[in-house]
Amino acid sequence: xxxxxxxxxxxxxxxxxxxxxxxxxxxxxxxxxxxxxxxxxxxxxxxxxxxxxxxxxxxxxxxxxxxxxxxxxxxxxxxxxxxxxxxxxxxxxxxxxxxxxxxxxxxxxxxxxxxxxxxxxxxxxxxxxxxxxxxxxxxxxxxxxxxxxxxxxxxxxxxxxxxxxxxxxxxxxxxxxxxxxxxxxxxxxxxxxxxxxxxxxxxxxxxxxxxxxxxxxxxxxxxxxxxxxxxxxxxxxxxxxxxxxxxxxxxxxxxxxxxxxxxxxxxxxxxxxxxxxxxxxxxxx
Numbered sequence: 586x587x588x589x590x591x592x593x594x595x596x597x598x599x600x601x602x603x604x605x606x607x608x609x610x611x612x613x614x615x616x617x618x619x620x621x622x623x624x625x626x627x628x629x630x631x632x633x634x635x636x637x638x639x640x641x642x643x644x645x646x647x648x649x650x651x652x653x654x655x656x657x658x659x660x661x662x663x664x665x666x667x668x669x670x671x672x673x674x675x676x677x678x679x680x681x682x683x684x685x686x687x688x689x690x691x692x693x694x695x696x697x698x699x700x701x702x703x704x705x706x707x708x709x710x711x712x713x714x715x716x717x718x719x720x721x722x723x724x725x726x727x728x729x730x731x732x733x734x735x736x737x738x739x740x741x742x743x744x745x746x747x748x749x750x751x752x753x754x755x756x757x758x759x760x761x762x763x764x765x766x767x768x769x770x771x772x773x774x775x776x777x778x779x780x781x782x783x784x785x786x787x788x789x790x791x792x793x794x795x796x797x798x799x800x801x802x803x804x805x806x807x808x809x810x811x812x813x814x815x816x817x818x819x820x821x822x823x824x825x826x827x828x829x830x831x832x833x834x835x836x837x838x839x840x841x842x843x844x845x846x847x848x849x850x851x852x853x854x855x856x857x858x859x860x861x862x863x864x865x866x867x868x869x870x
Contacts (some may be wrong), residue, residue: 629765
């Protein structure tokens, strides 16, 4: 009987726990009026992560209205917006150490003050302390033709070196220019990877081409890659692009034509189109 009683008690406890867990999982919730969004942008060898809440216009006057000009703004709603740099990043010409910062702003009619503050987890801007600022700088206002109902933060014009961070709401936008300083490390990484049995020819050639590095070195890699993959139309494409950038028009045209032929033989429509584009570009030079 004692054993049976213990089993019943254990079963009751398990049932109670499962019921409680189910209740927690199914607990009712109410959505926030201003939804939260986190965006992560690969940048150079690192990442930029930004978390913010997204208020809506809702027929209100925003800047110069509910958000007065000249006042510190949390750059969103609810908790102050945070931005995290996984590595040193250059923001409007200023070197920012890796870390997480609050992103405050002071909107103005013609320009905004952008603030990176060292204190995070701030509700609104009520406890904002200028003494904790890491950096302040100003950027001009951009007038939008189309209304943005929901406050939006977005990255644009992203390359291996540069990116623009846009803040857009109502008929107003601003852009914050960012840069990486990874070139020396990336070149060192490429040199190291090129010592491995499987060499990253495509990525290495592309990086050297797009970032104005040693084109003779890039072209050498093109020819080495073609020995390993003689029927690859993508390496003919890069051969054409590198040769044209070196001012060797006739050779660039020849390589693009060969790339078109290789792509057609393998029914690769994408590289027919890309090599044709390289050919057209070479012919226009």
